[in-house]
Amino acid sequence: MRLPQFVHVPFLLLLPLFTHGQERYFTRMGEASFSFTTKMGEVQAANHTATSMFDPNDGSIELSMLMKAFEFEKAAMQDQFNNELMESDAWPKAVFTGRLLGISDGVFSNPRKLSFLVVGNLTIHGTTRKVLEHTSWVVGEDGVLHTECRIKVVMDDYGITVPTLFKDVLPKEVELYLALDFEKL
Amino acid sequence: MLPFVKNISLQRSIRFSSSVTWPALAMNLRNLAILGALCVLLGGAWMAQRQYDRAPEVAAGKWPSATLEATDLLQEFMDDEVAAGKRYTDEVIEVNGTVRGVSAPQGGKVSVLLETGNPLAAVVCEFDQSMSGLVPGSMVTVKGYCAGYNLDVVLQRCALVE
Numbered sequence: 001m002r003l004p005q006f007v008h009v010p011f012l013l014l015l016p017l018f019t020h021g022q023e024r025y026f027t028r029m030g031e032a033s034f035s036f037t038t039k040m041g042e043v044q045a046a047n048h049t050a051t052s053m054f055d056p057n058d059g060s061i062e063l064s065m066l067m068k069a070f071e072f073e074k075a076a077m078q079d080q081f082n083n084e085l086m087e088s089d090a091w092p093k094a095v096f097t098g099r100l101l102g103i104s105d106g107v108f109s110n111p112r113k114l115s116f117l118v119v120g121n122l123t124i125h126g127t128t129r130k131v132l133e134h135t136s137w138v139v140g141e142d143g144v145l146h147t148e149c150r151i152k153v154v155m156d157d158y159g160i161t162v163p164t165l166f167k168d169v170l171p172k173e174v175e176l177y178l179a180l181d182f183e184k185l
Numbered sequence: 186m187l188p189f190v191k192n193i194s195l196q197r198s199i200r201f202s203s204s205v206t207w208p209a210l211a212m213n214l215r216n217l218a219i220l221g222a223l224c225v226l227l228g229g230a231w232m233a234q235r236q237y238d239r240a241p242e243v244a245a246g247k248w249p250s251a252t253l254e255a256t257d258l259l260q261e262f263m264d265d266e267v268a269a270g271k272r273y274t275d276e277v278i279e280v281n282g283t284v285r286g287v288s289a290p291q292g293g294k295v296s297v298l299l300e301t302g303n304p305l306a307a308v309v310c311e312f313d314q315s316m317s318g319l320v321p322g323s324m325v326t327v328k329g330y331c332a333g334y335n336l337d338v339v340l341q342r343c344a345l346v347e
Binding site: 028029031048049050051064065066068069071072073074075076078089092093181 | 236238239242275288290296307333339342
């Protein structure tokens with residue numbers, strides 16, 4: 001499903017800032033990365049400015065990242081990623097909106113390790129797909145919530161057209177790794 | 186003998202050259218042409234590989250396309266994200282502002298947050314090197330490549346302007 005340009009409006013501004021119950025958590029330094037191996041070597045890209053908000057009251061989580069904030073080792077790869085694959089001028093952001101399944105009250109109150117399924121909608125390249133993935137959580141002594149998740153992204157599912165020149169070089173799917181350190185808002 | 190050439194070794198080489206037959210000369214020229222074409226091909230391949238291996242450009246040493254306050258930059262994106270994105274994304278811009286904080290996660294980039302007057306939004310400037318000299322409250326001028334607006338305005342591959 002193609003979304004119009006209004007998806008560019010920062011989702012966090014649309015959310016109410018204060019809720020009853022536990023405080024919300026926020027990060028603006030989330031890490032999103034992916035890597036794959038080609039005949040020419042390993043390709044790695046990382047984005048360290050993903051913004052995300054997590055509400056422990058209902059388990060809702062929202063994440064947004066700029067496609068142009070993915071940095072590659074080589075400028076040519078970065079140009080190809082933005083111009084030929086992701087069309088980042090037209091679709092500048094990837095957005096995830098979802099919810100943790102099966103959380104209970106106060107589960108993030110004490111230091112511990114947890115794991116949950118997360119279900120939600122991932123929008124990349126203007127196309128939205130449902131995702132269901134495992135997430136691991138660590139509640140730190142200092143109250144920081146650390147979470148990690150790996151999401152499989154199949155190029156065709158998101159309408160990402162691989163140029164003929166790269167058809168035999170690029171994989172059909174990549175694994176997007178997310179690592180977020182949430183602090184109380 | 187070539188009486189006008191006094192150098193003996195040069196006389197010998199001239200005699201040798203004059204004894205070269207036309208087919209042999211043509212063969213030499215063909216070999217030279219092949220060698221030249223190979224050099225051009227190898228040179229082209231080397232240049233193409235070098236261009237492909239080039240790292241993304243950093244803002245240091247680049248002339249900014251715009252200079253403005255961090256507050257004004259954020260406001261422009263909040264007013265009209267699409268228009269501001271067209272104006273600033275992929276461009277080197279120079280931003281003046283007050284440091285709100287410095288974040289240096291392990292293995293990651295160093296991010297300097299510039300104050301915008303909006304507690305939820307900042308101008309985030311990513312550096313590749315340590316920024317230990319910067320403390321909250323200090324005034325800085327930073328230039329970097331604008332990656333766009335994601336609640337924060339993100340500048341990458343930044344450099345401090347002295």
